[in-house]
Amino acid sequence: xxxxxxxxxxxxxxxxxxxxxxxxxxxxxxxxxxxxxxxxxxxxxxxxxxxxxxxxxxxxxxxxxxxxxxxxxxxxxxxxxxxxxxxxxxxxxxxxxxxxxxxxxxxxxxxxxxxxxxxxxxxxxxxxxxxxxxxxxxxxxxxxxxxxxxxxxxxxxxxxxxxxxxxxxxxxxxxxxxxxxxxxxxxxxxxxxxxxxxxxxxxxxxxxxxxxxxxxxxxxxxxxxxxxxxxxxxxxxxxxxxxxxxxxxxxxxxxxxxxxxxxxxxxxxxxxxxxxxxxxxxxxxxxxxxxxxxxxxxxxxxxxxxxxxxxxxxxxxxxxxxxxxxxxxxxxxxxxxxxxxxxxxxxxxxxxxxxxxxxxxxxxxxxxxxxxxxxxxxxxxxxxxxxxxxxxxxxxxxxxxxxxxxxxxxxxxxxxxxxxxxxxxxxxxxxxxxxxxxxxxxxxxxxxxxxxxxxxxxxxxxxxxxxxxxxxxxxxxxxxxxxxxxxxxxxxxxxxxxxxxxxxxxxxxxxxxxxxxxxxxxxxxxxxxxxxxxxxxxxxxxxxxxxxxxxxxxxxx
Amino acid sequence: xxxxxxxxxxxxxxxxxxxxxxxxxxxxxxxxxxxxxxxxxxxxxxxxxxxxxxxxxxxxxxxxxxxxxxxxxxxxxxxxxxxxxxxxxxxxxxxxxxxxxxxxxxxxxxxxxxxxxxxxxxxxxxxxxxxxxxxxxxxxxxxxxxxxxxxxxxxxxxxxxxxxxxxxxxxxxxxxxxxxxxxxxxxxxxxxxxxxxxxxxxxxxxxxxxxxxxxxxxxxxxxxxxxxxxxxxxxxxxxxxxx
Ligand SMILES: Nc1ncnc2c1ncn2[C@@H]1O[C@H](COP(=O)(O)OP(=O)(O)O)[C@@H](O)[C@H]1O
Ligand SMILES: [Mg+2]
Numbered sequence: 175x176x177x178x179x180x181x182x183x184x185x186x187x188x189x190x191x192x193x194x195x196x197x198x199x200x201x202x203x204x205x206x207x208x209x210x211x212x213x214x215x216x217x218x219x220x221x222x223x224x225x226x227x228x229x230x231x232x233x234x235x236x237x238x239x240x241x242x243x244x245x246x247x248x249x250x251x252x253x254x255x256x257x258x259x260x261x262x263x264x265x266x267x268x269x270x271x272x273x274x275x276x277x278x279x280x281x282x283x284x285x286x287x288x289x290x291x292x293x294x295x296x297x298x299x300x301x302x303x304x305x306x307x308x309x310x311x312x313x314x315x316x317x318x319x320x321x322x323x324x325x326x327x328x329x330x331x332x333x334x335x336x337x338x339x340x341x342x343x344x345x346x347x348x349x350x351x352x353x354x355x356x357x358x359x360x361x362x363x364x365x366x367x368x369x370x371x372x373x374x375x376x377x378x379x380x381x382x383x384x385x386x387x388x389x390x391x392x393x394x395x396x397x398x399x400x401x402x403x404x405x406x407x408x409x410x411x412x413x414x415x416x417x418x419x420x421x422x423x424x425x426x427x428x429x430x431x432x433x434x435x436x437x438x439x440x441x442x443x444x445x446x447x448x449x450x451x452x453x454x455x456x457x458x459x460x461x462x463x464x465x466x467x468x469x470x471x472x473x474x475x476x477x478x479x480x481x482x483x484x485x486x487x488x489x490x491x492x493x494x495x496x497x498x499x500x501x502x503x504x505x506x507x508x509x510x511x512x513x514x515x516x517x518x519x520x521x522x523x524x525x526x527x528x529x530x531x532x533x534x535x536x537x538x539x540x541x542x543x544x545x546x547x548x549x550x551x552x553x554x555x556x557x558x559x560x561x562x563x564x565x566x567x568x569x570x571x572x573x574x575x576x577x578x579x580x581x582x583x584x585x586x587x588x589x590x591x592x593x594x595x596x597x598x599x600x601x602x603x604x605x606x607x608x609x610x611x612x613x614x615x616x617x618x619x620x621x622x623x624x625x626x627x628x629x630x631x632x633x634x635x636x637x638x639x640x641x642x643x644x645x646x647x648x649x650x651x652x653x654x655x656x657x658x659x660x661x662x663x664x665x666x667x668x669x670x671x672x673x674x675x676x677x678x679x680x681x682x683x684x685x686x687x688x689x690x691x692x693x694x695x696x697x698x699x700x701x702x703x704x705x706x707x708x709x710x711x712x713x714x715x716x717x718x719x720x721x722x723x724x725x726x727x728x729x730x731x
Numbered sequence: 732x733x734x735x736x737x738x739x740x741x742x743x744x745x746x747x748x749x750x751x752x753x754x755x756x757x758x759x760x761x762x763x764x765x766x767x768x769x770x771x772x773x774x775x776x777x778x779x780x781x782x783x784x785x786x787x788x789x790x791x792x793x794x795x796x797x798x799x800x801x802x803x804x805x806x807x808x809x810x811x812x813x814x815x816x817x818x819x820x821x822x823x824x825x826x827x828x829x830x831x832x833x834x835x836x837x838x839x840x841x842x843x844x845x846x847x848x849x850x851x852x853x854x855x856x857x858x859x860x861x862x863x864x865x866x867x868x869x870x871x872x873x874x875x876x877x878x879x880x881x882x883x884x885x886x887x888x889x890x891x892x893x894x895x896x897x898x899x900x901x902x903x904x905x906x907x908x909x910x911x912x913x914x915x916x917x918x919x920x921x922x923x924x925x926x927x928x929x930x931x932x933x934x935x936x937x938x939x940x941x942x943x944x945x946x947x948x949x950x951x952x953x954x955x956x957x958x959x960x961x962x963x964x965x966x967x968x969x970x971x972x973x974x
Contacts, residue, residue, distance in 0.1 A: 342822055345826060350812045351811050351814075352838035362837070363826060
């Protein structure tokens with residue numbers, strides 16, 4: 175009798191988690207497609223043709239390809255040598271350099287855009303002022319590629335360093351003993367073996383670049399350089415139904431491109447996968463830099479200054495400057511801080527809204543992940559792989575598309591049950607949940623995998639039912655994973671900009687949308703956006719430190 | 732063929748407690764088969780890797796063929812790619828993206844030998860390790876024992892001064908292990924190789940070696956032929972270990 179009731183609680187909770195994922199992660203996209211193809215009463219895919227035919231869209235496609243391919247190539251070119259240098263040579267402070275260079279991964283790229291606009295805009299940019307001539311113009315394709323790369327290279331850097339760590343070091347040692355120079359070892363052995371990580375790193379960069387919105391909007395906008403995401407935003411902002419349909423049609427195309435790339439690459443990568451990871455990971459013997467030790471260190475340090483120190487310093491100066499780009503002592507003031515923090519109603523609302531929605535999404539995602547990860551790791555339930563797939567779908571889809579899909583599904587009353595969620599914090603919370611759920615599931619699945627089943631079995635033996643086992647055994651043991659999972663959703667949600675800009679409305683400011691608004695028009699010459707950006711950076715770094723602590727170095731930077 | 736000499740060699744890992752290898756002294760004659768024998772963690776691998784140049788000794792000096800290859804006191808260090816030693820790893824380290832032929836040919840390709848010579852030498856070497864006919868196979872299509880033989884052929888193809896083997900048989904099943912013991916010893920005798928062989932298995936050490944170096948906690952406890960050690964172990968540890 176007890177067994178039956180236990181089973182039914184378990185099935186009920188599992189069913190609920192599954193239904194939630196289906197409703198939030200799958201139906202919106204299906205309904206986005208349905209609404210677009212059936213817009214004029216009957217099914218027609220003509221709308222896609224019309225959208226593609228528009229010259230502005232054509233230009234956006236060309237720009238997107240040009241920019242994203244450049245970003246991907248540049249990221250590979252800078253990140254692979256850095257990863258190799260740090261993991262295989264006797265670089266001074268190598269392990270510290272590794273965390274320094276990973277830092278930009280945690281910071282939203284729009285923060286970098288704000289910083290580089292302060293440093294290198296053509297009229298009042300600090301560098302141009304100091305040099306006395308308008309040499310740098312961040313409002314350009316080059317500027318856009320530069321700023322995006324300075325963040326996205328971390329995708330390749332993190333993936334490749336971890337592949338190099340995991341690689342059986344005797345492959346390379348055998349090559350050295352065969353007489354190969356460091357360069358030959360790299361070219362003949364290391365590179366071919368890490369190629370799958372290289373390709374997936376490159377793909378992640380490309381997808382992230384295609385999906386990026388903040389940087390193209392802030393840097394491309396003033397130069398009238400539009401990418402697909404910013405073009406979708408333009409259509410949506412027209413405010414009419416036809417504008418919305420155009421935005422949605424373009425979004426669907428973007429979604430399919432992203433999914434196609436992801437699936438195609440998965441096939442290519444898995445076909446190339448080789449067994450190269452040995453159980454034992456000895457510290458590999460490093461190459462000796464000899465007299466190049468300090469020059470190499472200087473190069474790494476300089477690179478770090480470009481991608482991290484310069485933008486953070488820029489943001490700090492900007493937030494303290496009365497007139498942007500002026501270094502005169504009299505120009506420095508705390509006025510921006512007091513204005514933004516204490517004299518602007520929106521700021522308080524933005525912080526409250528961001529905290530509420532990010533914490534809500536993080537909590538919901540972690541709770542759902544407790545069940546979904548349980549299913550995928552600890553049961554042999556048929557079709558459990560589908561959960562993983564469905565929940566990771568929205569992460570692969572550009573945020574712009576996710577937001578439009580949610581608007582489409584939830585703006586009229588959903589299935590006749592829920593009231594309309596358009597222009598509510600709830601919809602923003604749902605967007606964060608949907609977008610970042612896969613972080614939670616991945617973290618919790620890792621957590622479950624590390625816990626031996628016998629612990630739960632022992633609890634069953636002592637008479638505990640399923641829910642008692644969950645509460646008394648699994649959850650306490652999973653606490654570090656649970657905390658990491660919570661923060662891994664909370665952190666990106668707190669400063670999210672792309673989706674929120676489409677979902678926001680009066681009174682629904684968040685840190686991301688307020689920053690955008692201040693930078694774009696409300697406080698364009700005032701450095702107000704920099705105040706918020708600096709707070710975002712500080713928060714992100716703080717959270718990373720916490721996550722690293724609680725997960726004992728497994729998560730966080 | 733070549734001699735090897737360790738003279739007062741020590742190794743302390745940064746952050747490690749104590750020395751992994753402490754005051755290691757040993758002379759190996761040309762054509763000699765010497766085994767380092769001892770329990771796990773006693774410093775066998777570290778000693779071998781210092782000889783290969785994969786690890787740097789923190790003091791003392793190492794000579795190959797009478798030439799100093801590592802002496803931290805005089806900041807002298809010859810990197811592994813310039814030491815002309817062959818090595819067979821416990822994990823075999825057969826490169827997964829290269830065929831059997833390409834694996835074995837690699838050291839020759841690096842030293843820019845002519846194509847015809849490479850083909851001939853690889854064929855010869857594969858015959859020695861009994862892998863003729865498998866030239867075009869990829870490592871994923873080979874058994875553990877066959878991969879082991881590829882690694883051996885690759886280590887030997889350059890006619891190295893010394894061949895180093897680190898527990899090469901520990902991943903093989905018992906039967907294959909026995910056959911490989913005999914084969915490795917036969918190849919060593921045939922080619923007159925100087926071999927340093929690391930193992931924690933006293934049977935391997937006893938049956939293959941000219942001389943055994945017994946180690947414990949980074950120190951050499953006893954050196955001698957298998958017979959000498961069996962007849963006169965210096966202490967209870969050795970007696971117990973060699974039994
Ligand atoms: N890379 C390393 N860093 C720190 N300590 C190490 C490293 N490699 C080996 N050691 C330590 O040195 C000692 C000897 O190790 P090793 O030579 O591998 O022993 P064996 O091969 O005899 O099992 C051990 O105590 C081991 O923990
Ligand atoms: Mg060992």
